[in-house]
Amino acid sequence: MNDMKQHSKPRRGLSLLEVMIAMAILGLALAAIGELIRVGTESARMARKQTTAQLLCENKIAEIRAGIILPLSIGPLPFDVSETDQPWQYTIKTDQVNVEDMLMVEVTVEEISEAFRPYRYSLVMWMIDPDSIYLQPQLGGTGG
Numbered sequence: 001m002n003d004m005k006q007h008s009k010p011r012r013g014l015s016l017l018e019v020m021i022a023m024a025i026l027g028l029a030l031a032a033i034g035e036l037i038r039v040g041t042e043s044a045r046m047a048r049k050q051t052t053a054q055l056l057c058e059n060k061i062a063e064i065r066a067g068i069i070l071p072l073s074i075g076p077l078p079f080d081v082s083e084t085d086q087p088w089q090y091t092i093k094t095d096q097v098n099v100e101d102m103l104m105v106e107v108t109v110e111e112i113s114e115a116f117r118p119y120r121y122s123l124v125m126w127m128i129d130p131d132s133i134y135l136q137p138q139l140g141g142t143g144g
Contacts, residue, residue, distance in 0.1 A: 046119075049111065052086060053121035057109045059083065060090055061123055064105055071105050071130060078112070087112035096129075103129040 014022075056079060063069045075091030093106045105125050111118040 049119045050121065052084065053088070053109045053111070053119055056084060056088055056090065057107050057121050057123045060092070060107045060109070061105070061125055064092070064107070065125075065127065067130075071103055071127065075108075076110065097126065099126075101129050102126050 060069065064071050069092070071092070071094050073093050076089040077091075078087070078089045089110055089112055091108045091110070093108070095104045095106075096102075097104045103126070105127060106122055107124075108120060108122040110120045113119075
């Protein structure tokens with residue numbers, strides 16, 4: 001009868017197999033969380049690069065519109081230290097279009113990097129050609 005009572009007692013604690021299975025599940029969960037953190041960090045880095053490139057490109061377009069930079073094909077040129085502290089360069093390409101007195105200006109901003117594929121961003125705008133007769137001062141206007 002004593003033998004029966006000893007076998008009917010509830011077991012306390014976990015077996016070695018249960019502990020190993022729990023550790024494996026925990027390890028897989030931690031590996032998955034680590035991968036999610038890596039992917040999130042990489043996505044944030046690419047978003048930061050895209051935002052920086054877009055702002056630099058829009059700034060160069062604004063400088064061309066304002067007449068600070070002439071719409072001439074130049075580059076690649078590095079950005080001034082006052083514009084960015086990161087290694088970026090820009091290229092400006094101009095081309096005549098089929099519309100009279102219009103000029104296509106393309107500004108490309110590229111990351112200066114040893115990476116296999118450095119980040120690149122381009123914007124294109126059309127503008128009236130500064131050499132156009134429409135922008136030249138009129139001679140012989142009415143005087144008074």
